[in-house]
Amino acid sequence: MNLEGSNPERIAAKMVEIVRSRSLQTGEHLTEEAFAAELGLSRSPVRRAFSLLEDCEILVKKPNRGFFLNVDASMIDTRRLPFGPDPLESLYLQLADDLLSQKIPEEFYESSLMREYGISHGHLLKLLTRMANEGLVERKPGNGWKVNPFLKDADAHDQSYRFRMAIEPAAILQPTYCVDKAAFDRARELQLGLIKGDVFSLSRPKLFQIGAQFHEMLVRCSRNRHFLEAMQRQNQLRRLLEYRSKSDRNLTLGQCHEHLKLLDLIEAGKRKEAADYLRHHLDAVRRRKTKTEKGHSHHRPN
Numbered sequence: 001m002n003l004e005g006s007n008p009e010r011i012a013a014k015m016v017e018i019v020r021s022r023s024l025q026t027g028e029h030l031t032e033e034a035f036a037a038e039l040g041l042s043r044s045p046v047r048r049a050f051s052l053l054e055d056c057e058i059l060v061k062k063p064n065r066g067f068f069l070n071v072d073a074s075m076i077d078t079r080r081l082p083f084g085p086d087p088l089e090s091l092y093l094q095l096a097d098d099l100l101s102q103k104i105p106e107e108f109y110e111s112s113l114m115r116e117y118g119i120s121h122g123h124l125l126k127l128l129t130r131m132a133n134e135g136l137v138e139r140k141p142g143n144g145w146k147v148n149p150f151l152k153d154a155d156a157h158d159q160s161y162r163f164r165m166a167i168e169p170a171a172i173l174q175p176t177y178c179v180d181k182a183a184f185d186r187a188r189e190l191q192l193g194l195i196k197g198d199v200f201s202l203s204r205p206k207l208f209q210i211g212a213q214f215h216e217m218l219v220r221c222s223r224n225r226h227f228l229e230a231m232q233r234q235n236q237l238r239r240l241l242e243y244r245s246k247s248d249r250n251l252t253l254g255q256c257h258e259h260l261k262l263l264d265l266i267e268a269g270k271r272k273e274a275a276d277y278l279r280h281h282l283d284a285v286r287r288r289k290t291k292t293e294k295g296h297s298h299h300r301p302n
Contacts, residue, residue, distance in 0.1 A: 012056075020074075023213070027069060028068065057071070092131075095117070173272065176222060183221075192260070194210065
């Protein structure tokens, strides 16, 4: 993604999308460095967008500390902002959902989607290129597109978790790793809230967002953008897969306790032990999901 030539309103709108997609809470520290890296920008346009969000009372600037979220993400009403969300983002999510629900056939042509969604060829090509970069679709030789079999493969979660077992522990062991105390405190608060009962009342998408945000936060502390980009791509793929899968909330509850232990180990400086623990944590989840999904696949009627 590269918005270097965009105006502050466009950048601010994209920032709001990110904040809302991650369900960030009041008081979350937002840094110019992190958003500049994620959006492929220099810090100057990010700083201007931050000022615009401050004017809208979405962010608050604290002397010598930077910008902080002034309102829960769920409370941001984009209709009342002087700039709107990217309309292509909504269409992207709709296309992704339709791919997963098989409303779009496994092989398709651009012309059919242009008619179905009332979108120009240029905008559609932009969305399909993004989906191809994220591994959702791929262009067929000659003409047309096809859906990545990964999205319907019973081994999809297994492959994803095995990849995460390689990169997440490695991120924790990076020499540049530095604990973000505010982010760790917020993650701990969310995990404790789940243990106290939120795990049984929140929606599945919300539970996934909290979990994905937790693991992304751990990787972000490596200060290595390649690890972070790989983690974010995995979360994009997993979000689409897991929103449509059944979840065992009692198992999620157990994972919350394991997340808290991970935070304790890292904050105590025991990063090697934390990396080993994280690898075993991911492997246990992988084995449970793989067993469940293969069982469902085995009983699925032809």
